[in-house]
Amino acid sequence: MSAGIAAQLDRPLVEVAAELAAGSYTSSELTEAALVRARALQPKVNCFIAIEEDAALEGARAADRARASGQSLGSLHGVPLAHKDMYYMAGRVTDCGSAVRRGFVPAITATVHRRMAAAGAVNIGRLNMTEFALGPTGHNAIWGDCRNPWNTAYIPGGSSSGSGAAVAARIVFASLGSDTGGSTRLPASVNGLVGLKPTYSLISRYGSMGLSFSIDTPGPVARTVADLARLLQVLAGVDPLDPTTSQRTVPDYEAALKGGIRSQRIGVPTNYFGEQVAPDVQVALDAALAVLRDCGATIVPVEVPLAEHLAELSRAVLYPEAATLHNHWLRTRPQDYSPQVRVRAATGLAIPAAVYLEAVQIRPRVLRHFVERVFAACDVLFTPTLAIPVPTLDETRVGGGETLWRIIGQLVRCTAPFNYLGVPALSVPCGFDANGLPVGFQLVGRPFSEARLLRVAAAYQAQTDWHRRAPTVR
Amino acid sequence: MTMRLTGQTVVVLAEAQGHTTLNSDLAARIAAGATNAVRAVAAVVTSPDVRAVDPNLFDTEPAQFATELERLADRLET
Numbered sequence: 001m002s003a004g005i006a007a008q009l010d011r012p013l014v015e016v017a018a019e020l021a022a023g024s025y026t027s028s029e030l031t032e033a034a035l036v037r038a039r040a041l042q043p044k045v046n047c048f049i050a051i052e053e054d055a056a057l058e059g060a061r062a063a064d065r066a067r068a069s070g071q072s073l074g075s076l077h078g079v080p081l082a083h084k085d086m087y088y089m090a091g092r093v094t095d096c097g098s099a100v101r102r103g104f105v106p107a108i109t110a111t112v113h114r115r116m117a118a119a120g121a122v123n124i125g126r127l128n129m130t131e132f133a134l135g136p137t138g139h140n141a142i143w144g145d146c147r148n149p150w151n152t153a154y155i156p157g158g159s160s161s162g163s164g165a166a167v168a169a170r171i172v173f174a175s176l177g178s179d180t181g182g183s184t185r186l187p188a189s190v191n192g193l194v195g196l197k198p199t200y201s202l203i204s205r206y207g208s209m210g211l212s213f214s215i216d217t218p219g220p221v222a223r224t225v226a227d228l229a230r231l232l233q234v235l236a237g238v239d240p241l242d243p244t245t246s247q248r249t250v251p252d253y254e255a256a257l258k259g260g261i262r263s264q265r266i267g268v269p270t271n272y273f274g275e276q277v278a279p280d281v282q283v284a285l286d287a288a289l290a291v292l293r294d295c296g297a298t299i300v301p302v303e304v305p306l307a308e309h310l311a312e313l314s315r316a317v318l319y320p321e322a323a324t325l326h327n328h329w330l331r332t333r334p335q336d337y338s339p340q341v342r343v344r345a346a347t348g349l350a351i352p353a354a355v356y357l358e359a360v361q362i363r364p365r366v367l368r369h370f371v372e373r374v375f376a377a378c379d380v381l382f383t384p385t386l387a388i389p390v391p392t393l394d395e396t397r398v399g400g401g402e403t404l405w406r407i408i409g410q411l412v413r414c415t416a417p418f419n420y421l422g423v424p425a426l427s428v429p430c431g432f433d434a435n436g437l438p439v440g441f442q443l444v445g446r447p448f449s450e451a452r453l454l455r456v457a458a459a460y461q462a463q464t465d466w467h468r469r470a471p472t473v474r
Numbered sequence: 475m476t477m478r479l480t481g482q483t484v485v486v487l488a489e490a491q492g493h494t495t496l497n498s499d500l501a502a503r504i505a506a507g508a509t510n511a512v513r514a515v516a517a518v519v520t521s522p523d524v525r526a527v528d529p530n531l532f533d534t535e536p537a538q539f540a541t542e543l544e545r546l547a548d549r550l551e552t
Binding site for chain 1: 479483484487488491492493495496500503504505506507508510511512513514515516517518519521523524534536538539540541542543544546547548550
């Protein structure tokens with residue numbers, strides 16, 4: 001393998017896809033380079049549960065054969081990707097980052113896998129994740145902790161830990177994670193990437209591991225907004241196999257990037273989200289707002305109604321649903337859960353059914369109230385993704401007592417509110433904290449405003465280079 | 475609202491649902507998490523903002539959430 005082809009792994013997905021199409025190099029060469037890097041970094045970062053070398057090379061060769069015969073498979077033709085270990089492929093193992101489901105072989109294939117394969121993507125393996133996606137740090141007592149490539153003493157964020165680490169480490173160009181409380185946005189933020197929690201119902205969940213059926217969304221992680229838009233275009237849209245998917249026409253996300261933001265009002269919350277922000281994080285956020293202002297946006301103050309309750313409302317739905325899905329295993333195999341995950345999976349056992357149903361029942365009203373109040377004043381809401389410096393793996397390890405639980409609460413403080421509301425939220429890299437770990441801001445919009453969020457983020461990335469910074473893994 | 479679940483209550487609730495191996499540490503942590511969630515729901519269901527349309531939830535349809543997402547959708551032309 002030449003050094004030249006390995007260098008392509010550091011470049012944006014959309015550029016590499018164009019060069020693959022032009023025949024500058026082959027998918028087999030690129031995929032082999034990705035596998036070499038994956039093997040080299042796995043001992044340090046532990047972002048894979050399984051590097052699936054044979055299947056990857058077979059997929060790459062098939063992509064090359066199709067290209068040689070004049071066939072274009074789609075917008076991801078020949079591009080090596082890897083995804084969170086929770087999307088089923090018929091006949092192939094999916095462990096869900098757990099011991100309970102270790103060796104599980106599903107009979108069905110997730111729609112998201114089908115769509116990425118139909119667009120020509122090559123899948124090089126299954127990425128590490130928090131056990132059953134129940135936790136925001138990236139610890140995994142069963143498969144080993146995933147580590148942040150910017151500094152392996154720090155958390156990679158969770159639950160899509162491997163997605164954040166593998167994309168940041170330039171092993172793959174993008175990845176599909178999932179988001180029930182911040183699980184794509186946190187790994188994106190702490191790894192210097194863009195990560196999207198789409199509107200609930202935008203992307204099919206058929207064939208994916210469930211955690212909370214009222215809240216779960218698949219979510220892409222990428223290095224640039226344009227790369228993320230490319231992946232979202234492939235994933236979004238109605239799926240007959242998932243009756244919860246929206247039937248709306250999917251907009252052209254890549255075309256939407258070019259519109260500029262001159263008339264956009266960016267809302268900065270006057271309550272909750274601006275509280276408890278660390279000084280070094282605030283510096284990065286303030287600088288990001290200044291860039292958006294320079295791009296022509298107007299910055300306006302906005303009060304977010306019920307903000308202090310939204311994250312807990314999210315948990316009032318998530319916990320009982322998770323307890324329902326895990327109830328049998330919690331009874332019969334409690335020893336196969338790590339302690340933190342067992343607590344989270346079992347918390348719903350103590351939430352009365354009527355309370356859970358009230359949280360579900362009031363959800364449309366709370367959503368309506370939020371949208372009508374917030375988006376009367378602005379077009380896009382701007383918050384921190386993570387208001388504190390990235391914590392270390394040791395600080396957030398089991399046994400950390402009250403400090404541990406305080407940090408855990410901080411990790412999802414700004415992300416979980418929007419899972420309850422079902423609205424889209426995008427994390428965008430905007431600098432580094434005092435320890436040299438990435439900082440991200442979060443853009444939130446009305447339902448199905450992904451194109452608008454991507455446009456604002458694209459305008460920001462056109463003026464900054466945070467998304468081009470790469471870690472040196474040590 | 476000052477309601478607080480205790481670890482002991484959690485153990486009883488869990489045992490009633492067939493979970494017999496919760497230790498006191500896990501039960502205390504579950505109690506803390508559940509207490510926070512229950513308090514938040516109680517605070518919001520009694521807030522004037524949420525009650526303005528209908529003072530109770532008797533005629534509310536939870537499936538309305540998907541409809542509301544569609545109705546409130548963004549209108550950006552691309």
